[in-house]
Amino acid sequence: MKRRILILLTLVLCSVLGGCKARKIQGVEKSESSAAVSTLGQPNIVVLLCDDLGYGDLAAFGHPVIETHNLDKLAETGIKLTDFYATAPVCSSSRAGLLTGRSPNRAGIYDFIPGYKKSADNRDLVHLRAEEVTIPQVLKSVGYETCLVGKWHCSSQFNSDAQPQPNDFGFDYWMATHNNAAPSHKNPRNFVRNGEEVGEIEGFSSQIIVSEAMSWLDKRDTNKPFFLEVAFHEPHEPIASPEDLVQKYLPKAKNHEEAEFFANVENVDLAVGRLLEYFETHNITNTLIVFSSDNGPETFMRYERAKKSYGRPGPLKGMKLWTNEAGFRVPGIVKWIGKDTFSGTSDAVVSALDFLPTFAELAGAELPNRKLDGESFVPLLKSGNFEREKPLTWAFYDAINDRRVAMRKGDYKIMARIELDGETLPNLHNLYDGNIEEIKRAKLTDFVLFNLKNDIAESEDISAQKPEIFNTMKTEFKSEYKALLDGSHVWVRQEETN
Template identity: 30%
Template sequence: MKIYMTKKSILYTLVLLVCGANFCEVNAQKSSSNQKPPKQKNIIFILADDLGWADLPAYGNRFNESPNIDKLAREGMRFTDAYSAGPVCSPTRASIMSGQYPARLGFVCHIPGHWRPYEQVRTPSNRAQFLPQEIKTVAEQLKDAGYATAYFGKWHLGNNKPYHPVNQGFDVANVGQSFYNTTFIPAREDYRDLRFSDRITEFGVDFIEENKDKPFFLMLAHYDVHVLLDADIDLIDKYLQKKKDKTYPGNAVYAAMIEHLDRSVGRIMAKLKSAGLDENTILVFASDNGGVVSENIYPFAKVQRDEISRHDRWVTLADSKKHMYADSPLRFIGTSNAPLRNEKGSIYEGGIRIPLIVKWPGAVKPGTISEAMVISNDFYSTFMEMAGMKPVNRDGQSMVPTLLDGNHDLNRALYWHYPVFHHDVPSGAIRQGEWKLIENFMTGEKALYNLTYDIGETTNLASDFKSKTKELHQLLQSWQTQVGAEFPVPNPDFNPERRYEWGVHPSVKK
């Protein structure tokens, strides 16, 4: 049967169709306006102090216990090849805040820095003993994106008021401890007697509660496991009774400090869950550099011990705990970075390779392991992209592609510049892929290692792979020029008989 339509009926039909379409569009707009936009992800960054790559069970340790950090690793991504930009605290923390290499910033050592007045060379000093205010920190970037920001714990980027975290992008901050006691928010009376790790954690819990209805960025910077080693006696007793692992020192005080860290992670995770925020919060756990070993027992030392460290005669235990190891080498030995070589204060793997775990619910597949080479400079653009901002790739790269898809640049080059005396001599380094080159600034000697086959950096291959040595050294020199790296110069006060003496850094006012 055919249907015939008059001009009038056709016009009427078109009107109905147009009105119907408009009606649908209006209703679609109304429906859309009733939907809440996706929430920005909260970001929590928990930073340990001097925690070594080999200290955690998630990285194979069989003596220490960290059930909450283990859970974090099961629920997120664990990085095997993560690095700090410096082998000590201030340079790394500056790289996190700025997204830049410490050499570009002029942060070549911790604040105020080490000093040998009679050495063969005079080493560079930090250009400033604080993070310059003109640097736009990652906290300031996130504030621009509508985030509430907080910093609790060790700062070590300038303790005078102009350089305090509250003047570097953080809404609230408390960095109260023995040598950074400036407090810009009231210390609650019931927190005063808490261990430092517990106190900053409770500040963090309060901040989460107060800002649970808006996006927030929270940094908890722990003092554990930095020397002097101290911990709650009940935890220490637990590890004193525990059977040792023959491949690890098993210092009970050090192990207890790791459990203090772990307790903080667990407290934060529990708060996120009770507040209904665990699925909308990205949780990042890392360390600021490698672990501190003992310089008394040093299997890799090629020079006399005094040239390596200024701490080799220090008892690493707090006074109240010295009696626990009165007749034991564990008075000096907190941990081991094995199979990595050397320790904090050097640019061998033991000084710069760090644990890094990222939990990103709904984005990162639980229990994944990444071999991507990442560095602390990368946190800057990573946090920006996590917050929905266009990442600023200064001297770093966003980790987001790796976190979401496992993608990473196999040919990426990472650099280190540590031109001072500490647990080694002034040196620089580059890692590209499986190869790493270290240049000794005292002698000009170059050492080449293949980390795939020699993670312990035991075999110098420079004379066997001369073209690779030359290639990496040229890349290192080019980078040093690009960032304006400063180098040691001959010391007019050189005294061979006093060269290993440590003095007061010139920047410290008497």
């Protein structure tokens, strides 16, 4: 109660003074805050993140078969983002970018993080480093309680003192897996709760983690706002789904495996519905919910276990691991429960990089004193208008498609190959001291330009038709890529001492 009174008095004082700035403390910079903090108090913030959910895998985004009533309602009553981007076309990189508001290249997470095994390219060293500042850390600085349930995948040594774990990045409470639920979504046995192995849990992963989230909510301090990340494993392989849902979809599916995929997505939707019902029955309002996916859909049978990967890119080109649109353009939904905001469909260019600065502004928190690639989309919530100032730039060195570097600015997207001494740069999992000089010598070549507003499928290169736009984009693209490469973390193995 005292905290609420203090916050209210602060907001009143800021209003009288015409707006205030957050205090500067060690390691952070000043940020405008008072204008966005709701008169209801700091909002609760919930991130719902799917794994390998494609742009076309929800009914609200055009899937003709899968029923996603709860997510459809969120999109209908909130904001449906048609031009929403994950921070990378692969899992670990995407999650690092979401948590930090920075390109995952700056964190040194260039690809998915495998389990620990010493590697010549220093890939075994890769993890979210302690010096990175995350959303839960920023929100904790202004009184939030924080929780992660589901998938972590930001360290090569999970649940080990050798590398930072979720609690080291501001999560008060966590129950997570390193990567996928194992042996599948059904009855997983690889969850760890606050550093302690849980053992086998009966049920399906999406429902298990929502139950865990609700259990945490039952015990939280109701005088404090909360940040909750629900990181679903679905619909990433190995897929397992409730049999009643599978039977429901069999008549409309190509085979049993596709029916399992359809059921898998609906099971996530049902889990989201349970969480929304919890908020309603417990009268939890003033809660901002964002829903998305970490990257695009997996390609059917790209690897041996991907036999149920029937995700769809919709009208987009590519799939997961591509720098074409389907690799990282994913469903985006924003809904602010208990707050009158803009609602409807928006083609504003929004990224998961924007979560940290947006949440910080809404909570009245200071921004980390470091390079951020995201920007606050609070104006979108207020009026439906958001024009991003910073272009979105991706450099994914292990992309399946040929042009591995891309940038979107406004309606346009430019892409390029990377060549070294006249040859295409080999696919790379990691940047380390053994290859960084070659990467810095490599050049961007063979540019193409697309107008995504008119050509969502990236079907026509318009570089020759729009030479002025092309040359302007090309110049900025080169500059943005160089700045990103110069700011990328390079992994160096320290000499071992006896």
